[in-house]
Amino acid sequence: LLSQIERDALSRLSVFHGGFSAEAARAVAGASLPVLGALADKSLLRKEGPRIFLHPLVQQLAAARLDDPVQAATRAAHAAYFHRLLAQLRPLAEAGDRVALQTIDVEFENCRRAWAWSIAEAQADALRLSSNTLLEYCDHRGRSEDGLALLRAAIESPVAKADGKLDALLLSKASHLAYRLGRYVDAQAMALRALEATRKSRDRATKVQSLNVLGTCALQLGRWDDARRYFKQALEATAPEGQASALAGTLDHLALVEKALGNYAEALRLSLQSLVQYQRLGDSAEEALCLNNLGSLCLTMREDEAAGVHLRQGLAICERDGIVGTRGYILSNLTELALRAGDLAA
Numbered sequence: 001l002l003s004q005i006e007r008d009a010l011s012r013l014s015v016f017h018g019g020f021s022a023e024a025a026r027a028v029a030g031a032s033l034p035v036l037g038a039l040a041d042k043s044l045l046r047k048e049g050p051r052i053f054l055h056p057l058v059q060q061l062a063a064a065r066l067d068d069p070v071q072a073a074t075r076a077a078h079a080a081y082f083h084r085l086l087a088q089l090r091p092l093a094e095a096g097d098r099v100a101l102q103t104i105d106v107e108f109e110n111c112r113r114a115w116a117w118s119i120a121e122a123q124a125d126a127l128r129l130s131s132n133t134l135l136e137y138c139d140h141r142g143r144s145e146d147g148l149a150l151l152r153a154a155i156e157s158p159v160a161k162a163d164g165k166l167d168a169l170l171l172s173k174a175s176h177l178a179y180r181l182g183r184y185v186d187a188q189a190m191a192l193r194a195l196e197a198t199r200k201s202r203d204r205a206t207k208v209q210s211l212n213v214l215g216t217c218a219l220q221l222g223r224w225d226d227a228r229r230y231f232k233q234a235l236e237a238t239a240p241e242g243q244a245s246a247l248a249g250t251l252d253h254l255a256l257v258e259k260a261l262g263n264y265a266e267a268l269r270l271s272l273q274s275l276v277q278y279q280r281l282g283d284s285a286e287e288a289l290c291l292n293n294l295g296s297l298c299l300t301m302r303e304d305e306a307a308g309v310h311l312r313q314g315l316a317i318c319e320r321d322g323i324v325g326t327r328g329y330i331l332s333n334l335t336e337l338a339l340r341a342g343d344l345a346a
Contacts, residue, residue: 002042009035010044012070014063015078018109019051028077051106075117079126082107082114086130093136096285098321104137108146115150122159124166135173139180140285142324148177165206168197172209180325184217191217207237208246212253219256228257245286248277252290255297264301271297285326288317292330299336308337 002010012029013020025031031039036052039045046053054062066074085107092100104111111134118126131151138147151174154160160167175190195210197203215230231253238246251274258267271294278287291314298307311334318327338346 002039006035006038007065008070010039010058010062011066012074013045013054014059014066015071015074015113016054016110017113019048019053019106020110021050022052024081024110025052027081029074076121078110079114079117079121079123082111083118083126083130086111086133090133090136093133093140094285095281095283096136096140096288096317096321096323101137101140101322104133105141108137112146112150116153119154119157119159122157122162124159124163127154127159128166128169131169131173135176136285138177139325140321140323142328144177144180144325148174148181151177164197165201165203168194168201168203168206171197172206172213175213176209179213179216179220184220187213188217204237204239205242208234208242211237212249215253219253219260222260224257224261228254231257244277244281245283248274248281248283248286248290251277252286252293256293259297259300264297267297268294268301284317284321285323288314288321288323288326288330290314291317292326292333295330296333299333304337304340307333311337 009025009029009031013025013031015028016024020028022033022036025036026033036045040047040052044054044058046055086104089100089103093104111130115127115130115134117123118130131154134147134150138144138150151170155167155170155174160170171190171194175187175194178184178187178190191210191213194206195214198207198210211230211234215227215234218224218227218230231250235246235250251270255267255270255274258264258270271290275287275290275294278290291310295307295311295314298304298310311330315327315330315334317323318330334346338344
């Protein structure tokens with residue numbers, strides 16, 4: 001009972017998962033607002049705020065009527081649209097911007113399918129374009145397992161095996177998520193493989209990512225000299241345009257090394273310098289993590305009042321922007337602070 005235009009649009013819309021926006025429907029499926037309105041009037045689409053949904057059964061029926069050539073073209077358009085979206089959101093996602101992270105929240109299933117399609121179609125450039133945004137998103141949202149699964153699927157595929165530079169990039173990012181999950185042996189192995197590959201590719205970003213992972217793993221495993229060496233090498237390898245952020249990160253990392261060695265005054269000096277740098281850069285995600293580390297240092301120094309100030313400031317940023325991973329660290333430190341104060345309810 002649908003017109004040909006409506007039938008074509010409905011079948012193409014079946015490539016979306018987890019809903020879609022009117023803009024995405026137009027770009028991917030060629031579905032105009034009048035066509036979307038007509039399908040909604042016939043109860044084939046459901047609108048919830050700015051999002052539009054297909055019932056799963058309607059989606060299955062519509063997908064079954066999508067011819068192979070049209071299906072391939074539509075899936076290609078779907079993948080291209082979401083890779084572009086991830087690339088556009090990269091600087092905001094890196095900084096933990098709340099709106100950017102919320103945008104990826106609602107589009108995560110579409111992004112996951114775009115990623116899988118690009119693996120199957122050996123689209124190395126698309127994977128390269130989106131990998132950093134996906135890493136930062138999964139890191140900030142505490143979805144390390146999801147991110148690691150996506151990266152491993154790409155690493156184990158023919159497209160990565162045929163492109164050494166892409167393989168190294170993906171390994172360096174996967175190593176960071178393995179570190180987040182406490183899998184230090186795996187993280188180090190992947191970071192070392194990626195680092196070795198950069199000797200040929202001279203990919204600075206991959207080299208810096210790998211060195212930082214090796215530094216943080218060494219820190220967790222009590223190898224203080226190795227940690228300091230890796231962090232300083234990462235700073236030296238950073239491109240000029242990324243020096244400010246890299247310097248802030250290195251200062252924060254070196255503060256953790258000095259704390260572990262019992263050099264609390266030096267650790268405090270480095271940590272405060274790092275915090276100022278992140279605040280100047282407007283990087284709220286790293287600012288929150290730095291505040292957590294600063295609060296933890298103050299706890300170690302038995303300066304509980306200062307610890308509480310830093311930790312509550314960091315918690316406010318995390319709750320405002322939904323930075324789940326760092327929020328967990330801060331809540332753990334606030335728990336220790338409450339126990340010291342005898343506030344068992346808190």
